[in-house]
Amino acid sequence: MFEAVIFDLDGTLAETEESHRLAFNRAFADFGLDWEWDVPLYRRLLKVTGGKERIAHFVALTGGVADAEFVARLHKAKTDIYTEAVARGGAPLRPGIGEFIAAARARGLSLAIATTTSMPNIEALFGATLGPNWREIFPIVGAGDMVERKKPAPDVYELVLRELGIAPEQCVAVEDSRNGVLAARAAGLPVVAVRSTYSSDDDLSGALVELPDCRGLDLALLERVAPR
Template identity: 75%
Template sequence: MIDTVIFDMDGTLAETEEVHRQAFNRAFADFGLDWSWDVPLYRKLLKTTGGKERITHFIELEGGAADPEFVAKLHKAKTAVYAALVDSGAVPLRPGIEAFIAAARARGLTLAIATTTSMPNIEALLTNALGPKWREIFPVVGAGDMVKKKKPAPDVYELALKELGKPPAQCVAIEDSRNGVLAARGAGLPVIAVRSTFSSDDDLTGAAIELPSCKELSLDLLDRITPPS
């Protein structure tokens, strides 16, 4: 019986990717770079998970060699821009998420997060959306900077399961991307996949249930899920 829901963040809890894209571009401008990631390019770059990894991949696509120290500084600046945008109220939770969280808590389910984004990004978004006590809602958080390999590797889900002390069969992941579905399935979890703006064309094969948006999330769905074989 499922008693734990593990959420992805970017694209799942909130439609963050456009704000991430804007933050990258502002950071590039602040560093005097002539890079500009438009929407089609950013869709392609999202196949590489993790902000630092995404910058590195872009530099290599442009024929350059990425310096890890420079990439880290650039990404830190981007994170600060993103946090400021979130603090301004630019990134609300997706419609349906807050109601689903409230229903899950009322039933006594455990909630957790497993994401490739960094802890500062998690804190910025959830503090703004849910208030300073958001850790009471999500007592276990697995972030991309806590694991060796990011999605589609299962590491962050395996970390969350370890911290929860739960077997995969008692949990369900909620994801919006191909990489997310692969990561959750790799850790043995069933998946509810919700379409999002930047992953609207992703192949979500492997998800137990696929939804067009978060508005369709309900606790009844949990009763329809059987653990993946």
């Protein structure tokens, strides 16, 4: 019997990526940049994990050289825009997630987060969707700014596993993207993958189960796929 479920955040627990995309574009406009990330472009840019890394990658694609200080200021502005939008309820939990979390807690499972996004984004989303006491639900959070390497490297999962104090085979990871599946598998975790809007065409091979959405998540499914 597994003891913990470790969730990715963006795309997995909530369809946040469109809110991120709009926040990037507004930040670009506020900085006087003529950049516009449309949906097809943003889908491609999501292959690069981490907001600052994504900006730097885009600059390189346009033939420029990213200045780290400028990228950091631009990303902070984007984060402020995003967190304000999410705090107003702009990114609800995906259908099925609330019920699954409640069932997992009733079973006594530990719940944790392993994400590449930053802590302000996590706090904004969970404050709006789970309330001010969300840390009682997710006491252990691994964020992208806590590790040296972001997904598909396993660093954030390894961090969370250390905090949980349990072995990878005692957990199940829930992810929505290729990079997320690779990260969890590299850390030794079995993975259940849930498709999301921006990862609809991702190669999720390596996951033990692929679901079209989060409404298929239930404890019986995880018990069937978890190592014994």
